[in-house]
Amino acid sequence: xxxxxxxxxxxxxxxAACLVLATGLSTAARADEPAPPAxxxxxxxxxxxxxxxxxQLDATGLIYSEQSRTSVAEPIGRITRIFQNGQTLSAQLAxxxxxxxxxxxxxxSLSTQTVTSASGTSTHAVGEVPTHQxxxxxxxxxxxxxxPIGTLFQGGANAHYSREQDYQSIGAGGxxxxxxxxxxxxxxxxxxxxxxxxxxxxxTPIPLVDGSTPHESGRQAKDxxxxxxxxxxxxxxxxxxxxxxxxxxxSGYLTEPYKVISLIDPATDLTQAQLNEGRPRxxxxxxxxxxxxxxxxxxxxxxxxxxxxxxxxxxxxxADSRYLIALPGGSHVTPHVRVYTQEAADFYAPxxxxxxxxxxxxxxxxxxxxxxxxxxxxxxxxxxxxxxGEWTVSAEYIRQWGRGPAFPTAGGxxxxxGGQPPDTRARPAAAQAxxxxxxxxxxxxxxxxxxxxxxxxxx
Amino acid sequence: xxxxxxxxxxALALLALALTSGCAATVHPWDRDLLxxxxxxxxxxxxxxxxxxxxxxxxxxxxxxxxxxxxxCGCN
Numbered sequence: 001x002x003x004x005x006x007x008x009x010x011x012x013x014x015x016a017a018c019l020v021l022a023t024g025l026s027t028a029a030r031a032d033e034p035a036p037p038a039x040x041x042x043x044x045x046x047x048x049x050x051x052x053x054x055x056q057l058d059a060t061g062l063i064y065s066e067q068s069r070t071s072v073a074e075p076i077g078r079i080t081r082i083f084q085n086g087q088t089l090s091a092q093l094a095x096x097x098x099x100x101x102x103x104x105x106x107x108x109s110l111s112t113q114t115v116t117s118a119s120g121t122s123t124h125a126v127g128e129v130p131t132h133q134x135x136x137x138x139x140x141x142x143x144x145x146x147x148p149i150g151t152l153f154q155g156g157a158n159a160h161y162s163r164e165q166d167y168q169s170i171g172a173g174g175x176x177x178x179x180x181x182x183x184x185x186x187x188x189x190x191x192x193x194x195x196x197x198x199x200x201x202x203x204t205p206i207p208l209v210d211g212s213t214p215h216e217s218g219r220q221a222k223d224x225x226x227x228x229x230x231x232x233x234x235x236x237x238x239x240x241x242x243x244x245x246x247x248x249x250x251s252g253y254l255t256e257p258y259k260v261i262s263l264i265d266p267a268t269d270l271t272q273a274q275l276n277e278g279r280p281r282x283x284x285x286x287x288x289x290x291x292x293x294x295x296x297x298x299x300x301x302x303x304x305x306x307x308x309x310x311x312x313x314x315x316x317x318x319a320d321s322r323y324l325i326a327l328p329g330g331s332h333v334t335p336h337v338r339v340y341t342q343e344a345a346d347f348y349a350p351x352x353x354x355x356x357x358x359x360x361x362x363x364x365x366x367x368x369x370x371x372x373x374x375x376x377x378x379x380x381x382x383x384x385x386x387x388x389g390e391w392t393v394s395a396e397y398i399r400q401w402g403r404g405p406a407f408p409t410a411g412g413x414x415x416x417x418g419g420q421p422p423d424t425r426a427r428p429a430a431a432q433a434x435x436x437x438x439x440x441x442x443x444x445x446x447x448x449x450x451x452x453x454x455x456x457x458x459x
Numbered sequence: 460x461x462x463x464x465x466x467x468x469x470a471l472a473l474l475a476l477a478l479t480s481g482c483a484a485t486v487h488p489w490d491r492d493l494l495x496x497x498x499x500x501x502x503x504x505x506x507x508x509x510x511x512x513x514x515x516x517x518x519x520x521x522x523x524x525x526x527x528x529x530x531x532c533g534c535n
Binding site for chain 1: 485486488490491492493494496498499500501503504506507510511514515518519520521522523524525526
């Protein structure tokens with residue numbers, strides 16, 4: 001009994017000496033950082049799946065609304081089974097209910113227009129972007145499987161299926177990551193393949209011909225292959241940094257079937273026709289992402305920068321920052337700022353001129369135009385008293401605006417306001433002369449608000 | 460724009476070099492208490508991040524960077 005007591009005292013003293021020495025060495029190596037209050041047990045930079053079996057329920061609800069345009073409600077449910085050996089199997093279901101108006105791509109109205117459609121009669125003011133009403137329901141299902149191999153490898157596989165009124169996506173992907181250099185560095189590779197199909201309501205429009213011509217029938221295929229290589233590194237005990245490169249290769253039908261582009265007579269500035277837009281049948285999209293996370297004593301700073309470029313000549317810079325502020329009681333609030341700027345695709349044109357040869361491709365979709373965006377938001381994470389699970393409420397305001405040239409307001413506007421909506425073909429019924437001398441933005445500002453509520457429960 | 464692209468590649472190469480080189484101090488396992496914080500991830504709330512990504516993907520001309528998955532909707 002005495003021998004055992006001496007042995008445990010000796011063991012405890014040895015352990016304490018080791019910890020003191022180790023802490024000292026570690027502190028000496030990083031003079032700029034304070035010593036931790038107490039040595040913590042070993043932990044990986046990216047925690048491996050827990051070996052405590054159980055379940056995790058995640059539920060998320062999105063309410064999204066654009067000013068005078070689209071509104072979306074999207075509930076998402078996800079259940080995850082965590083196995084004893086660290087494997088995880090998740091199943092997710094989502095429903096996306098979309099309704100409202102979306103731009104047709106036609107030139108903004110240079111005069112007040114009354115547009116008659118199946119939905120009724122509406123009046124469009126000067127400078128208003130022509131839109132058509134739509135509603136759609138997207139249903140999506142996803143399966144994901146994660147499996148550790150030993151303590152350094154982590155594999156993952158996923159498959160998804162989604163369906164809309166005029167779009168279907170089926171795909172699968174996988175990823176593998178390995179921790180190296182004493183788990184200071186994690187290398188990740190991943191890839192995926194989607195086999196999508198587009199079947200526009202009313203048929204597939206023929207590119208760059210008048211929108212009123214008959215459409216082709218049948219389904220249009222779209223293949224999407226994507227690859228990712230990533231690296232993350234523990235830089236200090238407070239700082240995690242990483243970088244990703246992604247390549248997405250799309251081929252097939254990449255045109256927006258309901259978008260048109262206005263053909264303008266430059267002599268009179270009148271719209272002569274609305275042509276169906278047309279885009280190339282291939283697109284290589286690349287992105288380089290640099291990320292950093294820095295843990296202060298209790299708050300955490302998240303920074304991201306992404307450079308994106310593709311062979312349609314779209315280029316963009318995205319900077320994203322979040323700052324998690326820990327509050328008493330385990331709750332936290334996280335302000336968020338995101339800034340985005342984009343160069344236009346080489347075939348982007350707000351309009352086409354009559355008398356000029358038609359280009360091979362043309363689109364006036366503002367999402368391919370010279371675009372800026374900014375996001376301000378915040379999220380609040382908390383636990384309900386006497387209730388299990390963790391809640392997150394996130395609200396964001398997004399403002400997008402273009403840098404495109406303004407349309408002159410000289411001359412009259414006799415056409416336009418149309419497009420090829422799937423179920424409501426808008427036709428101008430009346431127009432009046434322009435009286436407003438102000439130029440009209442090609443891409444007027446768009447205000448967007450979104451609220452996301454998330455709930456996570458482990459049991 | 461080619462200049463911006465070259466700069467991006469150079470920045471990425473530097474980042475990769477910095478991340479893989481031994482210039483950063485070693486962080487011992489017993490020093491990883493803060494790194495073990497569940498919020499100490501590039502994307503601590505993956506489902507909310509996925510929703511955000513979907514919004515930006517459908518309203519902008521860019522995508523990718525964080526995940527290999529892409530598309531999956533005929534976004535209007």
